[in-house]
Amino acid sequence: MPGVEGFMYPNEVELQWSVLIVLYPFITGLVAGAFILASLERVFHVVTIKPTYRLALLTALSFMLVAPLPLQLHLGHPERSLEMYFTPHSSSAMAMFGFVYLWYLMAVLVTEIWLDYRKDIVEMYHKSTGLLKMIYWLMATGNLNISPRALELDDKIGYTITVIGIPSAFLLHGYVGFIFGSIKANPWWSSPLMPVVFIFSAMVSGVAAVMLLFMAVKKLRKEAIDIHCVDTIAKYLFYLFIVDFSLEMLDLIHRIYEADESFRSLDFMVHSRLFFSQIVLQICLGTLTPILLLGITQLFKIRAGIRKAIYTTSGLLTLMGIFAMRWNVVIGGQLFSKSFLGYTTYKMALVTKEGLLVAIALAILPFIFLTILVKLLPPFGENDAHHAPQPAIGD
Amino acid sequence: MAIFKDTGHLFRFAALFVVGTTSIFVLRAIVTPKSFGQYGHYRGAALKDLADRPVKYAGHQACEVCHTDIVTTKTAGKHAGVNCEACHGPLAKHADDPSNTPAKLDTAVLCVKCHAASAAKPKGFPQVQADDHSGGLACDTCHKPHDPAIAAGGAK
Numbered sequence: 001m002p003g004v005e006g007f008m009y010p011n012e013v014e015l016q017w018s019v020l021i022v023l024y025p026f027i028t029g030l031v032a033g034a035f036i037l038a039s040l041e042r043v044f045h046v047v048t049i050k051p052t053y054r055l056a057l058l059t060a061l062s063f064m065l066v067a068p069l070p071l072q073l074h075l076g077h078p079e080r081s082l083e084m085y086f087t088p089h090s091s092s093a094m095a096m097f098g099f100v101y102l103w104y105l106m107a108v109l110v111t112e113i114w115l116d117y118r119k120d121i122v123e124m125y126h127k128s129t130g131l132l133k134m135i136y137w138l139m140a141t142g143n144l145n146i147s148p149r150a151l152e153l154d155d156k157i158g159y160t161i162t163v164i165g166i167p168s169a170f171l172l173h174g175y176v177g178f179i180f181g182s183i184k185a186n187p188w189w190s191s192p193l194m195p196v197v198f199i200f201s202a203m204v205s206g207v208a209a210v211m212l213l214f215m216a217v218k219k220l221r222k223e224a225i226d227i228h229c230v231d232t233i234a235k236y237l238f239y240l241f242i243v244d245f246s247l248e249m250l251d252l253i254h255r256i257y258e259a260d261e262s263f264r265s266l267d268f269m270v271h272s273r274l275f276f277s278q279i280v281l282q283i284c285l286g287t288l289t290p291i292l293l294l295g296i297t298q299l300f301k302i303r304a305g306i307r308k309a310i311y312t313t314s315g316l317l318t319l320m321g322i323f324a325m326r327w328n329v330v331i332g333g334q335l336f337s338k339s340f341l342g343y344t345t346y347k348m349a350l351v352t353k354e355g356l357l358v359a360i361a362l363a364i365l366p367f368i369f370l371t372i373l374v375k376l377l378p379p380f381g382e383n384d385a386h387h388a389p390q391p392a393i394g395d
Numbered sequence: 396m397a398i399f400k401d402t403g404h405l406f407r408f409a410a411l412f413v414v415g416t417t418s419i420f421v422l423r424a425i426v427t428p429k430s431f432g433q434y435g436h437y438r439g440a441a442l443k444d445l446a447d448r449p450v451k452y453a454g455h456q457a458c459e460v461c462h463t464d465i466v467t468t469k470t471a472g473k474h475a476g477v478n479c480e481a482c483h484g485p486l487a488k489h490a491d492d493p494s495n496t497p498a499k500l501d502t503a504v505l506c507v508k509c510h511a512a513s514a515a516k517p518k519g520f521p522q523v524q525a526d527d528h529s530g531g532l533a534c535d536t537c538h539k540p541h542d543p544a545i546a547a548g549g550a551k
Contacts, residue, residue, distance in 0.1 A: 007515035086423040091436060106415065114408065141411065143404035150401040157405070341515050 006342030015334045015346050018354040019327075020070035023362055025176045025198065026205070026326045027067045030366075032173040033206010034060040035109070035165060037233070042162040048232040054379035055217065056210045057113050062369035064105050069362055071097070073353050093179050104172045108165040114139075115158035117377050122146045135376070173202040180329060187262035188333040193251045200244035205322040207237045208290075212315040215308065217374070227304045231297075234311050237318070238294035245287055248325075265340035273335050273343060278328045286321015290314035453490035455479045461493070465541055472542030473521075482540070502534040 004013055038056035040046045068084075075081040088098030114121075122144045125136035174195040180186075181194025211233045218225045255263065270278055293314040297307055331346050349355035399406065433439025458479040459466045469475055480486055482505060488495050503525075512522040523529075529536070537545065 007513050080426070083426050086419055086426055102419070106412070111408070118404065141404055141407035143407050145401060145404055147401055150404065153401060153405065339515055 003345035003347065004342060005344075006337070007339055008337045008342045008344050009339060012334070012337050013344050015331065015344070017330055017334060018074070018346075019331075019348055019356065019359045020074050020354050020362070022323070022327045022330045023359055024067065024070040025173075025330070026323050027063050027070070027362075027366070028173055028176050029198070029202035029205045029322065029326070030209050031060045031064045031067060031104075031109075031206070032169040032199070032202040033204065033208075034063070034210050035169045035206070036203050037207050037210050037236070039162050039166050039169075040236070042159065043166065046232065049229050049236075051226050051229050051380065052210055052214045052233065054116065054377070055214055055374075056206075057109070057116065058370060058373045058377065058379055059210055059213055059366075060206075061109050061113060062366040062373060064109055065369055066362060066366045068097075068101060069365070070359075073358060073362075076353065093175070093182055096175065100172055100175050104168050108161060108168045112158055112161045112165060113377070115154045115161065118154055119146050119151055120377065169202075170199055173199050180333070185338060186333050187260065188266055188336070189329065191251060193247060193254075197244070197247050197251060200240060200247055201322050201325055203240045204237065204244050205319060207233060207240060208315040208318040208322075211237065211311060212319070213370075215312060217379075223380075225308065227307065230308065230311055234294055234297060234307075234314075237314075238291070238298055241287070241291050241294065241318070245291060248287075262340055265336050269332065269336050269343060273345070274328055274332050277324050278332070282321050282324035282328055286317055286324050290317045290321065293317075450487050451485035452480050453485075453487045457490040458486070468539070469541040472539075473544055474541060500540075502538075502540060503529075503531065506534040506538075506540075 001013065034056045037049070038053050038060065041050050041053045071084070072078070072081040075084070084095075085098045085102060087095075088102075089095040118140065121136050121140045123146075125133060125140055125144065128136055177195035177198025180189040180198075181191050184190045211230060214233070215225055215230060255266070290313075293310050296302070297310055302310070334344075335346065336343050351357050428438045428440065430439035430441075431437070434442070455478045462479075469477075482500065483497060486497060489497055507523075507525045510522050510525075512524050516522055534540070534543075
């Protein structure tokens with residue numbers, strides 16, 4: 001049989017989870033990571049990264065809006081795939097999606113953004129005209145009270161929401177990791193470390209994405225990049241990456257030492273079918289290279305221009321590495337037979353509902369949402385002296 | 396009222412939440428089939444739907460009423476335990492109306508479904524690399540499908 005080596009059970013030959021299911025944990029990871037970066041400023045008072053606070057929240061929301069689309073396309077049946085939001089159930093991890101998604105989207109992200117932006121929304125309502133005025137009026141729920149007492153209340157509640165949001169972000173991505181980690185029939189996935197590895201890789205990807213977006217948005221707006229802010233984000237990215245890499249290596253060492261009955265099969269897979277995506281893309285280019293590059297910026301004094309180039313390169317490599325990690329988990333876990341006697345091949349479709357073109361469209365969609373959100377809710381405080389952009393330093 | 400003076404917007408936002416949550420419960424009630432949970436965590440009416448589907452398989456007893464000669468050959472051979480419809484496919488229509496004859500099977504395709512060589516099959520199970528073994532010829536060129544062992548006198 002073409003693409004099949006050795007023995008596969010009939011239901012293993014064709015992969016059920018496609019590139020869209022690779023995209024799903026990648027996107028939710030970006031959401032969780034971006035939110036956690038935002039919470040650093042709000043809860044842990046890391047003032048240097050304040051310029052990215054709102055951008056991080058809007059990034060999280062943009063990706064969160066796209067997060068369920070891969071699942072719905074995978075489910076097919078547009079007439080009933082929406083039911084996954086209305087009929088969540090505790091009987092299975094997958095059926096919990098409705099609870100996890102709606103809680104995180106509505107109770108955390110939307111509420112926090114609304115409370116943080118309310119003053120701006122009211123001010124923009126007063127400045128705007130026509131349809132835009134109506135949109136801002138709706139966003140303000142028709143209440144235009146921005147008295148100091150009302151804003152103080154917003155701030156207090158916003159803080160509480162952020163505090164609740166941190167475990168919620170962990171829950172969201174830990175949940176995605178749990179879906180894989182709890183499948184005991186699949187030795188490639190089954191590991192209690194899986195949710196933890198997913199959470200840390202989520203933080204790494206989210207922080208890298210916001211760092212890149214921050215630099216890109218500033219570049220597009222022809223504004224100076226606050227290099228101290230980017231330096232701080234890069235420092236957190238470096239630390240998070242080390243923890244993430246250590247956890248992944250711990251998982252790997254544990255598997256190698258334990259060497260259970262699946263080990264030879266999985267080991268062969270890593271040396272053959274997954275060699276490029278795991279060893280080359282994920283570990284060498286997507287993990288070790290950015291850690292090395294970020295490490296250099298921590299150890300040596302480097303000019304700001306070169307630092308920015310290093311951050312951009314390591315950010316892009318990080319995102320590629322984390323995507324490769326999701327790919328190796330989702331696709332890798334379906335390439336070998338549960339008999340450990342054979343391997344199949346994933347052939348990505350191009351124009352089907354789970355094909356490459358749809359995956360590319362879904363990867364672009366959050367940026368369209370983000371552009372609209374940034375226009376509607378400017379993240380750099382154009383309407384608020386309190387959020388005025390910091391003068392560029394070292395640029 | 397004084398309490399609403401600076402908290403009015405929060406009550407409005409909370410009201411939106413209540414509306415949203417309520418609409419989820421309403422939609423849930425609408426989309427959940429009426430018989431869901433009647434017998435367990437599934438749609439109770441699904442049982443009747445399944446029972447109402449037309450029967451496709453006749454069962455080997457139905458075949459054996461007419462094809463007594465095949466029964467004799469098959470009982471003596473290695474395929475004695477293989478049901479007729481495992482190879483011939485669902486034949487309820489043929490059993491109801493014998494003039495509705497099924498298409499002749501292509502043994503070059505059919506036999507390898509079980510007998511293609513595979514590392515996972517028990518060593519004693521007859522299995523072949525079809526291309527090497529027959530060079531593309533149909534299996535029933537040499538084997539009688541109802542009593543396939545050549546050594547047992549199954550050759551044509």
